[in-house]
Amino acid sequence: GDSVTQMEGPVTLSEEAFLTINCTYTATGYPSLFWYVQYPGEGLQLLLKATKADDKGSNKGFEATYRKETTSFHLEKGSVQVSDSAVYFCALGQAGTALIFGKGTTLSVSS
Amino acid sequence: DTEVTQTPKHLVMGMTNKKSLKCEQHMGHRAMYWYKQKAKKPPELMFVYSYEKLSINESVPSRFSPECPNSSLLNLHLHALQPEDSALYLCASSHLGTGRDTGELFFGEGSRLTVL
Numbered sequence: 001g002d003s004v005t006q007m008e009g010p011v012t013l014s015e016e017a018f019l020t021i022n023c024t025y026t027a028t029g030y031p032s033l034f035w036y037v038q039y040p041g042e043g044l045q046l047l048l049k050a051t052k053a054d055d056k057g058s059n060k061g062f063e064a065t066y067r068k069e070t071t072s073f074h075l076e077k078g079s080v081q082v083s084d085s086a087v088y089f090c091a092l093g094q095a096g097t098a099l100i101f102g103k104g105t106t107l108s109v110s111s
Numbered sequence: 112d113t114e115v116t117q118t119p120k121h122l123v124m125g126m127t128n129k130k131s132l133k134c135e136q137h138m139g140h141r142a143m144y145w146y147k148q149k150a151k152k153p154p155e156l157m158f159v160y161s162y163e164k165l166s167i168n169e170s171v172p173s174r175f176s177p178e179c180p181n182s183s184l185l186n187l188h189l190h191a192l193q194p195e196d197s198a199l200y201l202c203a204s205s206h207l208g209t210g211r212d213t214g215e216l217f218f219g220e221g222s223r224l225t226v227l
Contacts, residue, residue: 093214101153
């Protein structure tokens with residue numbers, strides 16, 4: 001069945017460092033890919049998404065490119081801030097099926 | 112601002128209490144979901160309603176009872192819960208069952224439940 005694998009962390013960075021959180025997937029069909037973020041004490045928010053191969057999702061300085069050849073959707077940000085400290089979930093979705101989440105990556109950014 | 116609204120944001124209850132969690136969306140979605148989430152773990156699917164009918168029950172104990180009064184409202188009735196049921200309960204909605212479905216879920220901010 002479909003699945004998502006992401007690096008579990010925790011990831012600890014200094015402010016202004018470069019961030020990469022790896023996410024790979026296995027799927028039949030043509031899934032959409034998502035990154036959700038959960039700030040401390042809050043619910044899940046959609047950070048970005050891509051619905052087809054080679055699409056790039058971006059939001060708040062974060063980017064991820066849907067790479068079908070490597071079955072990946074890695075999350076990147078050029079310069080992290082303390083306010084980016086959160087748990088990040090990679091997810092795979094297809095019409096008519098339940099969203100499949102990765103295990104989550106905790107990011108801590110210190111000043 | 113989230114378009115999926117959950118109340119209450121926090122709930123503390125004893126093991127003999129009966130309480131309810133409520134969720135409302137006004138995005139015209141015809142599918143609504145309940146998830147349970149433990150700290151820093153991915154959400155776990157509990158129930159799915161599609162067009163106001165229960166379509167998925169992920170073997171959830173009967174002390175959790177969902178209800179979908181109409182396409183905009185979703186309730187989760189709680190009775191005789193255990194301390195291990197303490198968690199963040201997330202409601203979500205989606206375009207499931209329509210031509211706009213990509214699998215994306217739209218989440219509320221959650222109800223944090225503590226069972227004493």
